Amino acid sequence: MRIMLVDDEKLSIVQMKMMLEKLEDIVIVGTYLDAMEAIQAVRDLRPDVVFLDISMPVMNGLQAGIHIQNELPDIEIVFVTAYDNYAIQAFELNALDYLLKPVHNERLHKTIERLRSRIQSGAAATDLAKEEGGxxxxxxxxxxxxxxxxxxxxxxxxxxxxxxxxxxxxxxxxxxxxxxxxxxxxxxxxxxxxxxxxxxxxxxxxxxxxxxxxxxxxxxxxxxxxxxxxxxxxxAFDVSEWEGKLDALEPLHAGNVQDYEQVLADYEGGYLADYDYAWAQAEQDRLRWLWITHTVKLSDYYLAQGLREDAIRVQLHMQRVDPLIEESYFNLMKLYTAIHHPVGMEEQYRSLTAILEQQLDTVPSEEVTEWYLAHRS
Missing domain, CATH: 1.10.10.10 (Winged helix-like DNA-binding domain superfamily/Winged helix DNA-binding domain)
Structure with missing residues (x-):
């Protein structure tokens, strides 16, 4: 285990170095009295762990820990200080441990065991990801x-x-x-x-x-x-995977209709739809338009083949994933009318009216309303 020590008190560094070097598989790769020098050194020395004193001049250990981790994201940090009022801040920064001065051998041994466990589990997670991906x-x-x-x-x-x-x-x-x-x-x-x-x-x-x-x-x-x-x-990223499958589709025919169905199913909801990120809106709209176009194409194919039940299934799926698409309600109104299911047609119009009022404070378009009034029982 490669360890760096950072403390503005030279005696503290000497004592910690002596305690650590008595343990197996420990290598002290650097000792620093100045936090800025330590930050510059971590990129080249690449220690596994940094023991950081918190109370240091110019830049304290909490600030230095953030900069060190920015330089070497995988590093483990142990804070060391004579004052316990820093503990909450230390653990907010996700430090592995927090040692109070004077540091005792028994307490230090526990910290080293935690470090070994964390480093080994991190290596195992990395190996798994390398082998199998995510x-x-x-x-x-x-x-x-x-x-x-x-x-x-x-x-x-x-x-x-x-x-x-x-x-x-x-x-x-x-x-x-x-x-x-x-x-x-x-x-x-x-x-x-x-x-x-x-x-x-x-x-x-x-x-x-x-x-x-x-x-x-x-x-x-x-x-x-x-x-x-x-x-x-x-x-893999689901968005990139989905768009790649969409781009790879050949013109729709009986032999590849299941590929179209898979692309339909793989779109699980809008891009980052659960979050109110204004910067994501344009990409959200673009992907949504691609999905709607794909869904309509699949539904129209089933209609052309006389497979109305499949067309209804596709339109209902569209509605479940994105309830604000007025076209899906209108298409279902027409489909239910074609199969002589007036109750289904009425339910679609009522559902559309309710969702538009609740979510957008608006009403169905004039075209939809006129069609509904002309075909209602």
Missing amino acids: RVCFFQNIRFQQPGREPELIKWRTNKAQELFAYLFHYRNQIVRKDSLLELLWSGIEERKASQQLYTTIYQARRTLKEMSGEVIQIQNARLTEGYKLYWRNV
Whole structure:
């Protein structure tokens, strides 16, 4: 285990170094009295763990921990201090442990065992992800799917961390500049304070991603500019998968109708639909339009083949996934009328009227209302 020690008191570093070097498989890769020097060194030394004193001049250990983790996302941090009133702040930053000075051998041994366990479990998660991959879902909400399991909601530490990750995914093939993130998430806040909030949020998002996927999804610093970029390997994204399947479809015929059905089913809801992200609206609308066009094409095919029940099934599916598509209600009104099911037609008009009033404070279009009045019993 490679360990770096950072403390402005030289005697504290000497004592901690002596205690650690008595343990097996411990290598001290660097000792620093200045937090800024330690931050610059972690990228080259790449320690597994940093023991950080909290009470240091210029930059305290809590601030330094955020910067260190931004440089090396996988690093483990143990805070060390003579004062226990920092404990809550330390654990908000997801530190592995918190040691009070003077540090005793028995307490230090427990910390080392926790570190070994965390590092081994992290390596195992990474190996699993490398071998089998994973899948991130953005239809409806943000979930992660381990191989052989159902997708699960990702438990973000804050809403800011969640939106930051979603925004980096949205621009996943680009570098997102720091000032863009500050404007998005902390508009109107003084720049120094906003920057500190950004570093904390990057830290939180990285910890969540590591716990979720090992190291296969990372937020990396852009070295040539002040910004960040999402990096991944051997991970699938449901949005990209879905659009790829859609683009690969040949003209619809009896031999590939099941492929069309699969694309229909794979669209589980609007892009990031559970979140009120204004910046995602254009992409949400684009994907929704592609899905509606695909659904109508499949429904029209079934109608042309005289398969009205299948056409009804497809329109009902559209309605369940996106209840605000007026066209699905109108199409079902026509289909139920064609199969002499007036109750079904009436129910569709009433449902449309109710959903439009509740959600949009409006009424069905003039075309739909006129058709309904002309065909009602």
